[in-house]
Amino acid sequence: FMDYQGMDERKVFEKPVVADSFFDYWEEIVSRHGKVVALQDDYLGVKYTYSELFEKIKVFSMGLRALGLRKGDHVGMFSENSANWMIADQGMFLAGIVNAVRGIGSSDAELIYILKHSDSRAVFVQNAFVLNRLKKYLKETSVEFAVILSGDKSSDEDITVPVYSFEEIIKLGEKKAFEKVEIDQNSLATLIYTSGTTGEPKGVMLSYRNLLSQVEVAHYRIRVDCYGSALCVLPIWHAYERTCEYYLMSQGVTFIYTSVKNFKIDLFKYQPNFLISVPRIWESIYSGIQYKLNALPEKKKEKIRTLIRTSIKFRKARRILKGICTELPCPSLGDKLCALGDLILLYPVHKIASATVYKQIKAAFSPNYKLGISGGGALSGYLDEFFDAVGIEVRNGYGLTEASPIISVREPWTGFLNSIGPAFDYTEIKVVNSETKQEVGFGQRGVLMVRGPQVMMGYYKNPESTAKVKTEDGWLNTGDIVYLSKDNNIIIIGREKETIVLSNGENIEPQGIEDACLESPYIKQIVLTGQDKPSLGALVVPDVVNLKSVLGKDADVDEVSVAENPRVKELIKLELKKRVQERPNFVQFERIANFRLLDRELSQEEGFLTQTGKIRRNNVFEYYKDVIDKMYSNV
Numbered sequence: 001f002m003d004y005q006g007m008d009e010r011k012v013f014e015k016p017v018v019a020d021s022f023f024d025y026w027e028e029i030v031s032r033h034g035k036v037v038a039l040q041d042d043y044l045g046v047k048y049t050y051s052e053l054f055e056k057i058k059v060f061s062m063g064l065r066a067l068g069l070r071k072g073d074h075v076g077m078f079s080e081n082s083a084n085w086m087i088a089d090q091g092m093f094l095a096g097i098v099n100a101v102r103g104i105g106s107s108d109a110e111l112i113y114i115l116k117h118s119d120s121r122a123v124f125v126q127n128a129f130v131l132n133r134l135k136k137y138l139k140e141t142s143v144e145f146a147v148i149l150s151g152d153k154s155s156d157e158d159i160t161v162p163v164y165s166f167e168e169i170i171k172l173g174e175k176k177a178f179e180k181v182e183i184d185q186n187s188l189a190t191l192i193y194t195s196g197t198t199g200e201p202k203g204v205m206l207s208y209r210n211l212l213s214q215v216e217v218a219h220y221r222i223r224v225d226c227y228g229s230a231l232c233v234l235p236i237w238h239a240y241e242r243t244c245e246y247y248l249m250s251q252g253v254t255f256i257y258t259s260v261k262n263f264k265i266d267l268f269k270y271q272p273n274f275l276i277s278v279p280r281i282w283e284s285i286y287s288g289i290q291y292k293l294n295a296l297p298e299k300k301k302e303k304i305r306t307l308i309r310t311s312i313k314f315r316k317a318r319r320i321l322k323g324i325c326t327e328l329p330c331p332s333l334g335d336k337l338c339a340l341g342d343l344i345l346l347y348p349v350h351k352i353a354s355a356t357v358y359k360q361i362k363a364a365f366s367p368n369y370k371l372g373i374s375g376g377g378a379l380s381g382y383l384d385e386f387f388d389a390v391g392i393e394v395r396n397g398y399g400l401t402e403a404s405p406i407i408s409v410r411e412p413w414t415g416f417l418n419s420i421g422p423a424f425d426y427t428e429i430k431v432v433n434s435e436t437k438q439e440v441g442f443g444q445r446g447v448l449m450v451r452g453p454q455v456m457m458g459y460y461k462n463p464e465s466t467a468k469v470k471t472e473d474g475w476l477n478t479g480d481i482v483y484l485s486k487d488n489n490i491i492i493i494g495r496e497k498e499t500i501v502l503s504n505g506e507n508i509e510p511q512g513i514e515d516a517c518l519e520s521p522y523i524k525q526i527v528l529t530g531q532d533k534p535s536l537g538a539l540v541v542p543d544v545v546n547l548k549s550v551l552g553k554d555a556d557v558d559e560v561s562v563a564e565n566p567r568v569k570e571l572i573k574l575e576l577k578k579r580v581q582e583r584p585n586f587v588q589f590e591r592i593a594n595f596r597l598l599d600r601e602l603s604q605e606e607g608f609l610t611q612t613g614k615i616r617r618n619n620v621f622e623y624y625k626d627v628i629d630k631m632y633s634n635v
Contacts, residue, residue, distance in 0.1 A: 015219075016215065016216045016217075016218075016219030016220070017029060017032075017215055017216070017219075017250035018215075018216050020185045020208075020212070021183055021185060021208060022093040022094060022212070023094055023180055025212060025246075025250070026054045026057065026090070027054075028250075029050055029054075029249060029250055029252075030050050030051050030054050032252060033050045033252035034050050034051040035049055035050075035051065036049060036050055036227075036252045037049055037050075037254045038050040038052075038053045038254065039053060039083040039086060039254070039255050039257070040083075040229075040254060040255070040256045040257070041082055041084075041256075041257045042256075042257075043082070043257065044082055044083055044084065048083065050249075050252070053086075053087070056087050056170070057087055057090040057091050057094060058094060058173075059091075059173035059174055059178070060087050060088060060090075060091030060169055060170060060173055061090075061091040061092070061094040061095045061173065061178070062172070062173035062176040062177075062178055062179070063091070063168075063169035063170060063171070063172040063173030063174075064091060064097060064169065064173075065095055065176070065179075066172040066173065066176060067122075067169070067172065068144075069095065069097050069121065069122065070095075070097075071096030071097070071181055071183065072097075072098070072187075073097050073098065073121050073122075074097075074098045074099075074100060074119050074121060074191070075092065075099055075100070075120050075121060075123065076099070076100045076101075076102075076111070076114060076115045076118060076120040076122070076123040076124065076143070077089070077092075077099045077100065077101045077123075077124040077125075077237070078102050078103070078104055078106075078111055078114075078123065078124070078125050078126065078130060078134075079103075079104065079125060079126035079130070079237070080103055080104055080126055080235060080236070080259060081233070081235065081236045081258070081259060082126070082149060082150060082236075082257055083257060084149040084150055084166050085149060085236050085237070086236065086255075088124055088147075088149060089101075089242075093189060093208070094180075095181055096181045096183045096187070098118075098188050098190060098191060099124075099190050099191070100114055100115075100118035100120055100190070100193065100203065101190065101191070101192055101193070101237035102201075102237060103235045103237055103238075103611050104125075104126055104130050105604055105605070105611050106611070108133050108134060108137065111133075111134060112134060112137045112140065112141065113200065114193050114201065114203070115134075115138075115141045115142075115143060116140065116141050117203060117460070117461065118191050118193075118203060118460065120141065120142065120143060121142060121143065121144050122143060122145050122146065123138070123141075123143050123146050123147070124146070124147045124149060125146060125147070125148055125149065126149055126150060127148060127149070127150055127151045128148055128151060128152060128153065131146055131148060131163065135158065135159045135160070136158075138160055138161055139160050143161055144161060144162075145161050145162040145163070146161055146162070146163045146164070147163075147164045147166065147169060148163065148164070148166065149166050150166065152165070153165050183208060184208075185207065185208045185209040186207050186209055187208065188205055188206075188207060188457065189206055189208045189210070189211055190206050190211070191203040191204065191205060191206075191460055192206060192237070192238075192239050192401050194401050202460075202462055202465055203459060203460035203461070203462070204239075204401045204402055204456050204459060204460075205456055205457040205458055205459065205460050206239075206404055206456055206457065207457055209453060210404040210453065210455070210456065211242075211243065211246065211404055213404070213426070213453035213454055214243045214246065214247065214404050214406055214454055215246050215247050215250050217424040217425045217426060217454075218243070218244075218247040218406065218424070219247065219250070220425055221408075221411065221424060221425075222247065222371075222373070222395075223412075224247075224248060224251045224253065224274070224371070227251075227252055227253065227273075228253065228254070228272070228274065228368060228370065229253065229254040229255070229256055229270060229272045229273055229368075230245075230248055230253050230254070230255050230256070230272055230273065230274035230276060231256050231258055231263075231266060231270060231272040231274075231275055232245065232255050232257045232258065232276075233258050233260060233263050233275075233277055234276060234277050234278055234281075234376065235611055235612070236257075238376065238611070238612060239399075239401045239405035240276075240278075240375045240376045240397075240399065240406070240612075241276060243404060243405060243406060244276040244373065244375075244406075245276075248276075253273075253274060256270050256272065260281075263281070264284075264288070267365075267366060271366045271367055271368045271369075272366060272369070273368050273369060273370045273371070274369075274370060274371050274372070275366075275369070275371075275373075276373050276375075277372070277374065277376075278374070278375065278376035278377055278613050279374055279376070279377045279378065279379045279380065279383065279613065280612075280613035282372070282374055282379065282383050282387070282394060283380070283518070286383055286386060286387075287521075287543075289364075289365075290521055291545065291546070292364075294521075294546065294549045295549075304357055307349065307353040308353075308386065308390065310346055310349045310350065310353070311346075311349075311350045311353055311354075312385050312386070312388075312389045313342060313346060314342065314343065314346035314347065314349070314350040314389075315350075315385070315388055315389055315415070315417075316339075316342075316385075317339040317340070317342035317346070318339075318415065319415060319416070319417065320335060320336065321336055321339050321340060321343065322414075323486075324414055324416040324419075324489070326417070326419065326485075326491055327584040329443065354390075354391055357390075358389075358390040358391050361390050361392075362390065362391060362392055365392060369392065370393070371393050371395065372393065372394040372395070373394070373395050373396075373397050373409060374394050374395070374396050374397060375397035375405075375406070375409075376612040376613075376614075377613060377614050378492055378511055378515070379394070379396045380515035380518055380519070381417070381418050381512075381515055381516075382515065382516075382519035384396065384417045384418055385417060388415070393412065395409055395421075396409070396410045396417075396418075396419070396420050396421070397409040397410070397421075398420035398421075398490065400478055402456045402469065402470075402476055402478075403450055403452075403454045403456070403476060403478075404454035404455075405454075406424065406454065407420075407423055407427060407429075407450055407452075407454070407478075408420045408421045408422060408423045408424060408490055409421055409424075410489075414489070416485075416489050418491060419485065419489040419490060419491050420489075420490045420492060421489055421490065422487070422488040422489055422490065423450070423452075423490070424454075426452050426453055427450060427451070427452035427453075427454065428451040428452060429448060429449065429450055429451075429484075429488075430448075430449045430475075431444070431445075431446040431447065431449070431482060431484055432449055433446050433447075434446060434447045434481070434496055442484050443483055443484070443485075443486075445481055445482065445483045445493055446481065446482070446483070447477060447478070447480070447481060447482075447496055448478045448480050448482045448490065449475045449476065449477055449478070450475070450476045450478055451473075451474045451475045451476065455474060455476045458470060479496045480492055480494075480495060480496070481494050481495065481496055481499070481509060493509050493511070493512065494509030494510065494511040494512065495509075495511070498511070498617065500528060500529075500531050500536070501531060501532065502530055502532075502533060502534065502535065502536070502589060503532055503533055503534050504534065506589045508528075508530070508536065508589070508590060510527075510528040512583070513528060513536070513580060513583070513590055513592075514526050514527070514528055516579045516580060516582070516583050517538070517540075517575070517576055517579045517580065517592075519579055520575040520578075520579055521543060521546040522542060522546055522547055522550075522571060522572060522575055523541070523542065523543060523572065523575060523576075524541045524542060524543040524544075524601065525540070525541035525601060525615075526538055526540050526541070527539045527602070527615055527617060527620050529621070529628050533632055534632075535589070535591065535592075535593035535594075536589075536590065536591065536592050536593060537592065537593060537594045537595060537628065537631050537632060538576065538592050538594075538595040538596075539595070539596055539598055539620065539624055539627070539628070540572055540595050540596070540598065541597075541598050541600075541602060542562050542568055542572060542597055544562055547568060550571075551567055551568070551571075561599075562597060562599065563596075563597040563598060563599040564597075568597065569597065572595065572597065573595070576592045576595060577591075577592075580592055594631050594632070596624075596627050596628075596630075596631050598624075602615065602620065606623075608620050
């Protein structure tokens with residue numbers, strides 16, 4: 001990999017790319033990294049340097065104009081990761097064309113809704129299969145033609161609009177000299193339809209200024225100062241992946257496209273330096289490490305687990321002494337003395353483990369790995385502590401589509417685990433009481449409000465929903481319940497709308513409890529229940545693979561039978577009790593009084609997960625209503 005053309009000519013640039021348009025953005029990138037490989041897509045069989053990529057983008061832009069698309073027109077784009085997606089995206093931006101984006105995992109009804117709602121004149125799809133899914137609905141839309149980004153054109157005769165291939169657009173563009181389009185940075189660039197956990201998707205309107213402001217401010221927080229490759233696994237249309245790619249490209253990073261299906265194979269094959277992903281991928285990496293540990297002889301396995309626990313305790317002691325421990329934000333003198341003792345006592349063990357066991361773990365993960373950023377959802381505390389202990393740097397980031405999306409990323413030098421760091425430069429934040437909207441003090445929980453250059457223009461054709469989350473003076477209500485540390489680090493507690501209110505009036509944030517339960521190797525997924533009920537309950541998806549490792553390979557614990565297996569039920573019961581009661585500041589009403597095991601994983605295909613792995617709680621509650629009702633009737 002390191003023999004890529006231009007690799008030796010890379011330089012570290014202290015200044016970020018600051019641009020008013022994507023044309024200026026690309027010109028600056030090419031001047032810095034022109035000979036460096038920008039995109040590698042082995043599934044399409046293409047590889048482009050930054051100079052070649054910019055030329056391809058300009059040609060594609062002219063091809064779109066040859067088909068009659070003009071500045072301000074809207075088009076739908078439904079595809080997963082590929083080099084062609086990036087070329088199409090940026091070609092549209094150079095022409096001032098607004099793309100309404102979504103992944104192909106969405107239902108046909110949702111994709112057609114987006115085409116109609118976004119007023120799209122054309123639709124760009126991943127392949128002919130996706131187009132064939134939509135063809136019978138196209139006459140209900142304003143779509144005038146379709147473009148297939150990869151593979152052959154559909155040969156079906158009943159498609160009612162002209163169909164072009166990616167290559168045909170390129171050929172059309174090659175016949176015209178490039179003409180720059182003047183674009184106001186405050187004009188609409190893209191519509192990103194929220195996956196949402198309830199209701200119909202809303203079209204988040206992001207301007208060119210929204211997107212490009214992120215490239216600038218991300219540089220001062222993320223500070224990529226080494227060159228190499230990034231494996232692109234998160235859906236490229238997603239605001240988080242998209243913005244991170246725009247930033248990393250400004251630093252000359254090479255992007256290699258993969259998919260969730262091929263992720264583990266490609267991680268081993270390409271051994272990337274950077275990995276930008278959602279918590280679910282980090283959970284998968286953690287589970288893979290745990291699976292390998294479970295396969296070791298008992299004595300060796302327990303020795304390694306003891307080392308990891310020791311390192312977690314050592315790192316926690318260090319945080320207490322620095323005053324950045326979320327479980328002990330105001331340590332007493334006694335707390336600090338105990339932490340100092342742990343620091344001195346455990347340092348040699350941690351040092352030896354880092355040079356031996358953890359070095360092997362990191363090498364097995366990716367020997368070239370430098371940095372990972374987790375976003376698109378909350379990174380569970382146990383994952384944060386584990387990766388910190390073994391020396392795999394994963395910075396916790398935070399944002400939402402309505403903020404383009406990044407609001408903050410944890411600073412690397414603080415080690416402030418379970419936080420998402422302070423807000424980006426040029427970003428204002430405040431924490432307010434959810435009812436009175438009055439600002440609260442440090443350490444007090446409330447709803448996070450954000451104002452800055454990344455905040456969306458609003459929801460497309462939906463002023464009522466816009467008014468609910470964005471004030472007239474530009475403050476965005478994130479809907480996240482947080483508190484601020486004394487140095488303005490943001491600590492997320494949960495979602496305002498996910499709060500469970502028990503019948504006794506107690507308010508419970510489910511995220512923290514669910515995260516604690518997910519530390520168990522025998523629990524794959526969990527959804528807390530209990531709204532207007534006397535106690536908490538839970539729907540649990542057991543981890544069949546890890547259960548077999550403890551109950552025996554021949555145990556009756558396949559996906560179907562596991563829900564009725566008494567040994568599994570007893571093990572899960574003990575795990576839930578242990579994980580919940582070991583939480584800091586545990587109170588009795590957080591106890592999970594009852595639970596039910598589900599016989600299959602909650603999936604995106606069945607509508608239980610968003611495309612970034614967040615649970616659609618209302619869908620789960622509706623589908624399993626009878627199961628939940630029976631669970632509480634037995635309490």
